[in-house]
Amino acid sequence: MADEKIKLPIRSALIPNFYQSFHCLMGACQDNCCDDGWKIKFNKKDYLCIKRAAEKDSELHNLAFQGMRRLKEQANNTMYAEFCLTDEGRCAFHTKDGLCRLQQICGENTLPRVCRIYPRLFGYTPAAKEYCLSPSCEGVLQQLWDLPDGIEFVEEPLPQAEQREICISKGENLLHCFAPIRALCVDILQNRSMPLSRRMLYLGIVLQRLQNADWADFDPDEWADRQRSEVTSVPMNDEIPGNRDMYLMQNIKILDRISRESAWTSDIYSALKVQRKITLTVNKNNGLDPVRIDTIGYSKAVYEDTLTEFQAAFSTHEYFFENLMVAAALFIDFPNPSSRETLWKSYVSLCSLYSFYCFVSVLGCKEAATKERLFHYIVKASRATLHNQNRLNGFQDELFQHDSSTLAHMAILLRWD
Ligand code: SF4
Known part of the structure; x- marks a missing residue:
């Protein structure tokens, strides 16, 4: 029956070898995740933790006042507040030398969960509790670069408290x-x-x-x-x-989908000499309304x-x-x-x-x-x-x-x- 379930016991963790050796590049990172316009939202517990920590330090108190706000609509009831970004998309707590002022003064445990975890990801699949790192982080790419023999995996037994049953x-x-x-x-x-x-x-x-x-x-x-x-x-x-034309056009379409919020895409358009032309022709059906034809040119x-x-x-x-x-x-x-x-x-x-x-x-x-x-x-x-x-x-x-x-x-x- 389609709605009957099977329970799969998950007793082990699967960890790729680049996971444990990850370290943040901090000030040496050219695309620091704290400066890229990402909206960092967090729950009430994290919000209160930062607020209490900030009360003990006047600099942090000012930063927290400017750099953090409660969300008007708590859409899914878990996100309570967010960090405010500067016009350049920087987190207010982020110092010019690439460090986090909140972490410097209060330690890592005061950071919201997402800041403590990124770029790590872990969760349960039908195979194991799995760990991985996001290729959206330069530190992770450096790890991948430093593995000429390829990624290997370590399988370890899970402690009792982390064992689960997955229902499928x-x-x-x-x-x-x-x-x-x-x-x-x-x-x-x-x-x-x-x-x-x-x-x-x-x-x-x-x-x-x-x-x-x-x-x-x-x-x-x-x-x-x-x-x-x-x-x-x-x-x-x-x-x-x-x-080649289909390959290029398909990827230009993907670029078009993300270009509105991503300034870097203009480098790619310009490298490929992408040009757009709009032509209006007479509508053959009624001879009145003009028909718009969009064409894209580029340099193969x-x-x-x-x-x-x-x-x-x-x-x-x-x-x-x-x-x-x-x-x-x-x-x-x-x-x-x-x-x-x-x-x-x-x-x-x-x-x-x-x-x-x-x-x-x-x-x-x-x-x-x-x-x-x-x-x-x-x-x-x-x-x-x-x-x-x-x-x-x-x-x-x-x-x-x-x-x-x-x-x-x-x-x-x-x-x-
Ligand atoms: S993108 Fe990665 S390496 Fe760069 S600052 Fe963020 S966590 Fe660190």
């Missing part, structure tokens, strides 16, 4: 097989016998096979072993159909030239993009085998994200192919996508609406190089 529906889903399916997905992303774009494509081939498998009689271990042994059947890069040649320089500069760093995609997959709980549809949608999201990362990385490095610029654009792209679930869903919904979510279309998004 008995209806048609493979949530109870999440652990072996996800392990296979990570193995594919880390299979260095082929370029990363091909691995991403192979992932799609495998998930398409999974979509078409008999879920009522499914042996995940036997199935995963078979997929691992069939890697040789993946098409070579030059056999994958490419379409600029992309190709920039790509050549980008590839030369980062030819030995494909592992970094591998680590980035593994971290992103962990962050979005990829894949989602709640249904056949969500399984494919989660793959479409991951492909769109990979394609967009490549697009902004290449064009963001047009002026100079440096690690700093690469990190800057990946941080910005991650903040605009990974931290906006509605927007991430919007990308895949748009592809689904236009029948552009097929594996063949994903292959086009993956052919960035």
Whole structure:
């Protein structure tokens, strides 16, 4: 029955090796999370904790008066107040040398939960209590950069107090097989016998096979072993159909969706020489109302030239993009085998994200192919996508609406190089 539940005991923690060694870059961070216009909201307990701490120090008292306000509407009853931002989008407690005045005076425990935790994320999946870090933080990207041998995982028993039971529906889903399916997905992303774009494509081939498998009689271990042994059947890069125009247009559309609130996107438009033209033509139906036609122009040649320089500069760093995609997959709980549809949608999201990362990385490095610029654009792209679930869903919904979510279309998004 669809509404019957299965209880899955969660007894272990899964921790990627870059999680524990994370440290904030503080003043050395070029895109400090406290200065990026993020609205930091917190609950009443955090609010009162800051208020009481501020009463003991006159400087903090003034800062708290200017830098914190109660929310008029406490929409979901958990968020009570927020930090006010300066016109430049800076948190009022953030000092010019990149440190938090609240933390300096009162210690880390006075910070709201979100400030104490970011960029860490942990939660329960049907496999384990899982930990990961957000690629929207420069310190995290540095960790990924420092792992040329790839991300490894440590599995540890959970203390009794943290053990849980996850309830999943008995209806048609493979949530109870999440652990072996996800392990296979990570193995594919880390299979260095082929370029990363091909691995991403192979992932799609495998998930398409999974979509078409008999879920009522499914042996995940036997199935995963078979997929691992069939890697040789993946098409070579030059056999994958490419379409540079479709790749560029799809990513310009994503950029358009986020450009209103993200000033950095103008660098990418300008690197690609994006130009927009609006033409009004006579309506053939009634000969009266003009019809508006929007056209977008860009320089494909600029992309190709920039790509050549980008590839030369980062030819030995494909592992970094591998680590980035593994971290992103962990962050979005990829894949989602709640249904056949969500399984494919989660793959479409991951492909769109990979394609967009490549697009902004290449064009963001047009002026100079440096690690700093690469990190800057990946941080910005991650903040605009990974931290906006509605927007991430919007990308895949748009592809689904236009029948552009097929594996063949994903292959086009993956052919960035
Ligand atoms: S983005 Fe990351 S490294 Fe930079 S200040 Fe924030 S937590 Fe620290």
